[in-house]
Amino acid sequence: KQEVTQIPAALSVPEGENLVLNCSFTDSAIYNLQWFRQDPGKGLTSLLLIQSSQREQTSGRLNASLDKSSGRSTLYIAASQPGDSATYLCAVNGVTGFQKLVFGTGTRLLVSP
Amino acid sequence: DADVTQTPRNRITKTGKRIMLECSQTKGHDRMYWYRQDPGLGLRLIYYSFDVKDINKGEISDGYSVSRQAQAKFSLSLESAIPNQTALYFCATSDASGSSYNEQFFGPGTRLTVL
Numbered sequence: 298k299q300e301v302t303q304i305p306a307a308l309s310v311p312e313g314e315n316l317v318l319n320c321s322f323t324d325s326a327i328y329n330l331q332w333f334r335q336d337p338g339k340g341l342t343s344l345l346l347i348q349s350s351q352r353e354q355t356s357g358r359l360n361a362s363l364d365k366s367s368g369r370s371t372l373y374i375a376a377s378q379p380g381d382s383a384t385y386l387c388a389v390n391g392v393t394g395f396q397k398l399v400f401g402t403g404t405r406l407l408v409s410p
Numbered sequence: 411d412a413d414v415t416q417t418p419r420n421r422i423t424k425t426g427k428r429i430m431l432e433c434s435q436t437k438g439h440d441r442m443y444w445y446r447q448d449p450g451l452g453l454r455l456i457y458y459s460f461d462v463k464d465i466n467k468g469e470i471s472d473g474y475s476v477s478r479q480a481q482a483k484f485s486l487s488l489e490s491a492i493p494n495q496t497a498l499y500f501c502a503t504s505d506a507s508g509s510s511y512n513e514q515f516f517g518p519g520t521r522l523t524v525l
Contacts, residue, residue, distance in 0.1 A: 301452075331513065340414075340500060341516040386452070390512055397443075397468070398514055400452040 299324045301389055303401035310377055311409050318372040318404045320387030325365050331398065332361050332372050333386040341386065345372070349392070377408045413437045414517035416501050422523045423491050431486045431520050433501030442484040443502040443514065444468075444476060446495075453500065459484055460506070491524045498522075 300323045310316055320330070329348045333341040345354045345361040347370065353362040360373040374381060384405045388398040414435045423429050433442065444456040445468075455468030457476040465476055473495060477485045488495055501517040 328512065333516075338519075338521070340518040341502075343513060343515060346513045388453075388514075397455055397458065398453075400454075402450060402452040 299389060299391055299399045301387060301399050301401035303385075303387055303404050305404060306402070307405040307407075309407045309409065312377060312379060314377050314408075316374050316377055316406075318374070318385050318387075318406070320370040320372070320401055322368045322370075322389045322399075324389075324391070325368050326392050327365060328390040328392045330361075330363055330370050330390065331388045332359075332370075333388065335384045335386060335403070337383075344385075374406075377406075379408050379410050382406055382408050414501060414503055414515055416499075416517040416520050418520060419518065420521045422525065424525050425492055427491050429488045429491055429522070431499055431501075431522070433484045433486070433517055435482050435501075435503045435517075437503055437505070437515060438481075439503035439505045439515075440481060441504045441506055441512070442478065443504075444474075444484065444486045445500045445502065446470070447498040447500060447519075456486065456499075488522075488524075491522075493524045496522060496524045 302321045304319045331346045332344045335341050347354045347363045358375040363370045384403040386403045387401045417432045443458045445453040447453045454470050459478045462478050475487045499520045502514045504512045504514045
């Protein structure tokens with residue numbers, strides 16, 4: 298059974314810092330991996346999707362990497378801003394049977410001005 | 411307008427009541443999903459549907475039922491609500507075509523409280 302872990306559970310940084318959020322998964326047989334952002338009381342916004350054949354994806358100040366063999370993904374946020382404060386969720390899409398997302402419990406990020 | 415909408419956004423109900431949560435999408439996607447989110451447990455899949463004639467149980471389907479009324483509509487019902495069904499419920503959609511890689515898009519969520 299696929300399990301997804303995100304470390305740290307919470308992170309507080311001053312504005313302007315570059316930071317890395319970590320995601321690990323136990324079964325390397327994945328179809329893709331998605332990173333989401335969730336604001337308090339709001340839905341999930343898809344940030345980046347990395348296919349299993351890809352090593353990384355970039356969108357603006359965000360860069361997500363994938364090392365399928367070691368079961369790890371990182372989300373790099375450059376020059377953090379207070380507006381980046383949110384919970385970041387990692388979810389893995391399996392290859393076998395129905396392709397369903399298995400979520401980590403998230404990293405709660407606070408960026409202080 | 412939002413691509414994936416959920417109604418109601420908030421609901422307080424009592425134990426034993428029947429309640430329905432509704433989801434509509436304008437993305438034209440064939441796949442739809444219902445998840446619940448609990449603090450410390452992440453999102454867990456309740457039910458999913460590949461198309462109007464296809465309904466499947468997820469990992470935590472007990473106590474829930476669903477109806478896919480049309481390609482764009484997927485409803486979740488709690489036949490007899492209980493307090494441990496208090497949670498944040500999300501609907502999601504995805505496109506099965508190869509170019510979309512099954513990327514999932516989420517609605518804003520329904521906060522359900524069962525007293």
